[in-house]
Amino acid sequence: MDDPDFEQLVDRFYEPLYRFALSLSKREHEASDLTQHTFYMWATKGHQLRDKSKVKTWLFTTLRRAFLGSRRRESRFPHQEFDSVSHELPSQKASVVNDLDGGIVVEALMSVDELYRAPLTLFYLEEHSYKEIAELLELPIGTVMSRLSRGKQQLRDLLRVTRAGTADDKIVPLPPNAQPSNRHHG
Amino acid sequence: MDNEQAKFILSAYRPGDQDADDPQFRDALAQVQHDPDLARWFEEQRADDARIAEKLRSAPIPPDLKQTILAAKVVVTPSLWRRRSATLAWAACLALLLGLGGLWFRAHTGYAAFHKDMVQAVIDLDSLDYRESDLARIDEWLDQRPAPSDFEMPPKLSALTGLGCRVLDWKGSKVTLICLNDDSNGLRDKVHLLVIDADRIPGSLPGPKPRFEETGSIATASWSNGDHAFILAGHRGTRYLASYF
Numbered sequence: 001m002d003d004p005d006f007e008q009l010v011d012r013f014y015e016p017l018y019r020f021a022l023s024l025s026k027r028e029h030e031a032s033d034l035t036q037h038t039f040y041m042w043a044t045k046g047h048q049l050r051d052k053s054k055v056k057t058w059l060f061t062t063l064r065r066a067f068l069g070s071r072r073r074e075s076r077f078p079h080q081e082f083d084s085v086s087h088e089l090p091s092q093k094a095s096v097v098n099d100l101d102g103g104i105v106v107e108a109l110m111s112v113d114e115l116y117r118a119p120l121t122l123f124y125l126e127e128h129s130y131k132e133i134a135e136l137l138e139l140p141i142g143t144v145m146s147r148l149s150r151g152k153q154q155l156r157d158l159l160r161v162t163r164a165g166t167a168d169d170k171i172v173p174l175p176p177n178a179q180p181s182n183r184h185h186g
Numbered sequence: 187m188d189n190e191q192a193k194f195i196l197s198a199y200r201p202g203d204q205d206a207d208d209p210q211f212r213d214a215l216a217q218v219q220h221d222p223d224l225a226r227w228f229e230e231q232r233a234d235d236a237r238i239a240e241k242l243r244s245a246p247i248p249p250d251l252k253q254t255i256l257a258a259k260v261v262v263t264p265s266l267w268r269r270r271s272a273t274l275a276w277a278a279c280l281a282l283l284l285g286l287g288g289l290w291f292r293a294h295t296g297y298a299a300f301h302k303d304m305v306q307a308v309i310d311l312d313s314l315d316y317r318e319s320d321l322a323r324i325d326e327w328l329d330q331r332p333a334p335s336d337f338e339m340p341p342k343l344s345a346l347t348g349l350g351c352r353v354l355d356w357k358g359s360k361v362t363l364i365c366l367n368d369d370s371n372g373l374r375d376k377v378h379l380l381v382i383d384a385d386r387i388p389g390s391l392p393g394p395k396p397r398f399e400e401t402g403s404i405a406t407a408s409w410s411n412g413d414h415a416f417i418l419a420g421h422r423g424t425r426y427l428a429s430y431f
Contacts, residue, residue, distance in 0.1 A: 105241035130198035149197035
């Protein structure tokens with residue numbers, strides 16, 4: 001095998017990279033493409049990285065740059081937006097965070113403002129310290145801390161809304177013949 | 187440090203113990219030991235963070251993703267290997283050509299060429315593609331074009347008002363030019379920020395600290411931050427430009 005490290009790298013990082021990509025793009029197929037593209041870039045250009053201890057940062061940075069590049073292209077040639085994730089993820093709601101499905105937590109994470117989403121996802125993936133997040137996103141450390149603090153608050157608010165949604169789900173709907181009619185009688 | 191400051195810092199503390207030795211957290215963690223309310227908050231925060239991290243890690247991954255990545259490597263590797271072999275075989279011959287060619291190439295496409303062309307672009311600047319004073323709107327406008335837009339300006343520059351922007355073409359690469367209006371000191375002067383993706387310029391680039399130069403009537407400050415290379419250009423000399431950093 002000419003490059004035994006490649007498979008180890010894929011093993012170690014493809015899942016967190018995919019999750020980071022999903023939080024950025026909000027689309028499963030695009031997240032898969034970004035993850036594949038990142039490893040393709042590693043296979044073709046990874047040998048240029050002199051400091052191999054930076055592999056993790058290199059991979060996440062490459063993925064983010066690919067996403068930013070695709071977003072710029074999309075804004076030139078926008079395709080129809082649709083919230084595929086909301087259909088793909090389970091819609092079941094539970095009463096506490098502990099009982100929430102992983103998909104719902106990801107869904108909430110993807111609803112967090114874009115400004116906070118990337119640092120927050122990197123934080124929860126636990127792969128990077130706040131210093132590494134600052135380096136990866138090219139932000140001052142104080143800005144990363146501030147975005148983490150606000151992003152967490154926003155995520156918790158969203159999860160609280162999800163939890164509140166459970167109460168709404170429990171409201172028994174009126175039977176069809178009891179619904180107010182919009183029909184006009186002439 | 188009050189509790190709000192401690193909470194702010196501890197928001198960046200990962201739910202595992204990876205950050206336990208980071209001195210940045212030392213004071214805030216010490217405060218946790220002495221303040222029961224803060225300790226309760228921190229415990230709840232970490233428990234929530236650990237649950238969210240666990241949920242995120244348990245979210246489904248496309249089952250064929252790993253195999254697809256590995257399969258793509260099989261396609262990439264042989265062609266790379268062939269390229270490497272060919273490169274080795276011709277390396278001795280190419281070294282001489284590359285050495286000579288590299289000197290020519292850098293003189294015409296490297297950072298010095300970029301700097302020279304951008305100084306000329308500022309001298310020749312006669313119109314803007316988009317006139318707008320609000321930098322956020324300029325950023326939105328640039329976002330919709332294939333030009334560098336996702337960069338951070340030095341804080342003192344981002345405090346200025348804009349006059350507008352223009353997208354330039356440099357050897358097939360797009361360069362963002364933002365014209366800024368500085369009337370903060372009563373001088374009412376203009377400065378121009380030029381930004382290009384760093385990987386578009388072969389060879390070495392200025393570092394993160396600005397490098398000041400004067401070329402005729404134009405003073406410049408040049409720096410880069412990894413993703414982007416920047417030139418700030420103006421007519422009032424390097425000392426004036428230095429006040430923005």
